[in-house]
Amino acid sequence: xxxxxxxxxxxxxxxxxxxxxxxxxxxxxxxxxxxxxxxxxxxxxxxxxxxxxxxxxxxxxxxxxxxxxxxxxxxxxxxxxxxxxxxxxxxxxxxxxxxxxxxxxxxxxxxxxxxxxxxxxxxxxxxxxxxxxxxx
Amino acid sequence: xxxxxxxxxxxxxxxxxxxxxxxxxxxxxxxxxxxxxxxxxxxxxxxxxxxxxxxxxxxxxxxxxxxxxxxxxxxxxxxxxxxxxxxxxxxxxxxxxxxxxxxxxxxxxxxxxxxxxxxxxxxxxxxxxxxxxxxx
DNA sequence: AGAAACCCTGTAGCAGCTACAGGGTCAATA
DNA sequence: TATTGACCCTGTAGCTGCTACAGGGTTTCT
Numbered sequence: 001x002x003x004x005x006x007x008x009x010x011x012x013x014x015x016x017x018x019x020x021x022x023x024x025x026x027x028x029x030x031x032x033x034x035x036x037x038x039x040x041x042x043x044x045x046x047x048x049x050x051x052x053x054x055x056x057x058x059x060x061x062x063x064x065x066x067x068x069x070x071x072x073x074x075x076x077x078x079x080x081x082x083x084x085x086x087x088x089x090x091x092x093x094x095x096x097x098x099x100x101x102x103x104x105x106x107x108x109x110x111x112x113x114x115x116x117x118x119x120x121x122x123x124x125x126x127x128x129x130x131x132x133x134x135x136x
Numbered sequence: 137x138x139x140x141x142x143x144x145x146x147x148x149x150x151x152x153x154x155x156x157x158x159x160x161x162x163x164x165x166x167x168x169x170x171x172x173x174x175x176x177x178x179x180x181x182x183x184x185x186x187x188x189x190x191x192x193x194x195x196x197x198x199x200x201x202x203x204x205x206x207x208x209x210x211x212x213x214x215x216x217x218x219x220x221x222x223x224x225x226x227x228x229x230x231x232x233x234x235x236x237x238x239x240x241x242x243x244x245x246x247x248x249x250x251x252x253x254x255x256x257x258x259x260x261x262x263x264x265x266x267x268x269x270x271x272x
Numbered sequence: 273a274g275a276a277a278c279c280c281t282g283t284a285g286c287a288g289c290t291a292c293a294g295g296g297t298c299a300a301t302a
Numbered sequence: 303t304a305t306t307g308a309c310c311c312t313g314t315a316g317c318t319g320c321t322a323c324a325g326g327g328t329t330t331c332t
Contacts, residue, residue: 006279007278007279008277017321018278019320019321020319020320023319038279038329039280039328040280040328040329052268053267053268056268057267060245061238061241064318064319070267073258074258074264077257077258077259079258080255080256081256081260081261082255084252084263084264085249085255085263088249092245092246095241095242095245099235099242102235102238103235105197106231109228113221113225113228116220119216119218120216121215121217122209122213122217122220123214124217125217125220127224128217131189131192132185132192143309143310144309153289154309154310155290158312159290163288172310174298174310174311175311176311177311199287199288
């Protein structure tokens with residue numbers, strides 16, 4: 001006999017909100033669990049493990065679609081893991097791009113900020129003029 | 137006589153999609169323009185300038201609420217520009233935090249990636265195991 | 273028995289758009 | 303003149319990844 005537990009307990013175990021678990025089920029990331037006679041969801045260890053996997057992927061900023069792919073790859077243990085490697089590479093590349101973008105933004109904002117050090121009136125403020133002129 | 141133009145022309149001038157312009161109006165970032173007899177929106181130069189300001193702020197990744205504040209500050213040209221400076225400082229700080237987060241993620245992903253260099257079967261893949269074990 | 277704590281479904285909200293559907297208007301061409 | 307095509311209008315739904323209800327049923331504790 002496997003031990004089963006209700007959604008609140010699964011939420012505690014995994015640090016995932018109850019409503020998020022139901023959301024993952026709706027989105028097809030978690031398979032629909034068994035139901036009790038009162039229609040309560042009954043989970044087992046396999047669900048808990050799968051949910052932890054999902055949460056770790058999310059903490060690595062992967063999207064739900066990417067996670068779906070990883071779960072699918074994981075579900076065929078004798079298949080090649082080339083897809084896993086490729087997915088991670090793409091994800092890392094995406095992150096690097098986003099970081100570069102944000103850094104460029106930060107530099108632009110620092111430049112803009114340097115246009116007004118004192119507190120003047122708005123009409124004299126170098127920042128407002130800088131945005132309006134727009135070297136960005 | 138001021139020259140006026142329709143929404144499509146404003147979109148071309150500013151590089152902003154027509155539906156985005158209507159969206160900004162709904163959100164109160166752009167004042168409702170005059171209308172032609174056929175109920176078409178009629179814009180003038182002031183609208184175009186304001187929209188360019190908004191677009192430049194967006195390109196600096198500011199949120200619409202932040203932009204609202206800047207527009208309000210700009211609208212009182214004799215008021216102090218201290219609020220502008222503070223807003224920019226907050227925004228720059230937020231960016232710096234987000235960059236740090238993403239860089240930490242990237243390092244974690246690179247670590248994970250290093251667990252599988254060859255193409256193995258999924259069940260042997262160090263990455264899948266790494267996610268499951270979860271040092272993140 | 274009654275109240276608190278849990279569970280259910282379904283829907284709406286967040287940001288900042290984008291993409292329709294289903295209509296009206298206008299200019300130019302055949 | 304009729305019709306095509308390009309434009310405009312409103313209103314609504316979709317995207318991502320949840321979160322927060324409302325309005326009910328169930329279980330558990332006292």
